[in-house]
Amino acid sequence: MDPLIFGFLLSDGLINGALYALVALALVLVFAVTRAILIPLGEWVLFAPLTQAMLLEGKLPGTVWLSAGLLLIWAGLDRRRGRTPLWLFLAALGVVGVGFLGRSVPALAFLAALLVVLPIGPASFRIFFEPLPGASVLVYLILAVGLHFVFQGLGLAFFGPEQFRLPALWPGEAALAGLPVPRQGILLILAAAVLMVLLYLFFRRSLYGKALRAAAVNRIGARLAGISVREAGRVAFLLATGIGALAGLLVAPLSNASYEMGFLLGLKGFVAAIVAGLVSYPLAVAGGVLVGVLESFSSFFASAYKEAIVFALLLPVLAWRSVSSRVLEEEE
């Protein structure tokens, strides 16, 4: 094989792999804490760059109203909880304000898009998942699939079917070993690496991160220690939405963005998360890179089958896991 083509495929695979790795990290994080497989994450990943694109066109995207509306519903549900509804109301106002600001100042559109999409995750957890505490994985999965359809439909309504092209944060190409690599792709890989390290430090070193892990492994034990399992779920959804939205914003300049891309993206991230057994962060990153590289090479050698090859990866992984894995179980 021509080393140049090999290099192209590899760099392409690594860039996509970084994206899948980020989505997989977010999925593992949410599953570990809440037992939910967050299918709609793919939609939220795409909401961020689509929101940015609309803001850059000088329009106020529907995600602003969606995000603010979800926060208001949350405030309504928590109306008896002291000052919480007040803060949520202010956050909803803040989201609308950020939307208007991002529309009028193009330089802030990236940040504004991130901030607008961010509350959608935790608010969805509060509104849809929290009323079903301790439900089975299957119930959460069905709920997540339902939410996926709802958010995908909203995506079509907000952004229409067309693709958007976004400006790169770091334009141009860098030459790596004689190979032109888009700088934006390098940025994406760096972001994945940095977030992985930050997540590691958060969960291993900070007491707050340990509390999230505790809520994941033993709900009753966590409550006995004064850890709110509900809050842990919201924080997990918040982190996952943040990671996903950032990934979407960073990848969109490389690959365009349209509302229906989220589902496939989420599924590939899910394959990567499965490689990690839905529990291991380093393995999730490795799984993401594996999926990205596999996809890139199979699109060259057998482009008609590239999705099939990626999803077929699940079979050997699951077969191997079924004989060797340690299951994440509630501890006594």
Added chain:
Amino acid sequence: MLAVRGLEVRYHAAVAVDGIDLHVEEGEVVALIGPNGAGKTSTLLALLGLVTCRGEVRYRGEVLAGLEPEERVARGLVLVHERRHLFGSMTVEENLLLGAFARYKRGERGIWGELERVYARFPRLAERRHQLAATMSGGEQQMLAIGRALMARPRLLLLDEPSLGLAPLIVQEIFGILAGLKAEGTTILLVEQNARAALELADRGYVLEAGRIVLEGPAAALRDDPRVVEHYLGIPGEESR
């Protein structure tokens, strides 16, 4: 400190606790004894809000209805669960620090000092601070469960069967530690099947049968009550169950 009126716990049709009144005053150790299935554990779970209940629970003058268990823990109402519910895949030290999570979230200082005090009280935990909780013996796990509860600085410590499934020597050790806590003025509501040890430690006691309180009074009086002696203490001199 704690005043309970008409507490009722039902699991679907089954009545576990059938309208009990009890109170615990500051600095007191109160024992709740009775046979298996009398509703002792259900009472404690209801006090913490881990099961739904009817009736009024007042803690330090505040009605607790509507507060989540973690909010009650933050107010100093802390339970050592019968099944301990430790974080087995975490180290002893992580388990202990997480016990102070509510205080950490409030930005309270002095958590490390608390950790040293718990280590001083349980030297065995200090030796094993980097060991995973799941790999420890039952007695050590019980110490860890009590230590984790102490990290929250309880104003009222609820203890559910701290001697359950432990060897007699370890039970003695655990009750020695509880006596130390009592001497320092910790308020304790203790649920025990080991009625003899519980009544020796406690100031007052309640006897629970089939979800109702059938006897109550000072621990010394209960120790001498013929019904208690017959049902819970056995023939004098013989080891209670």
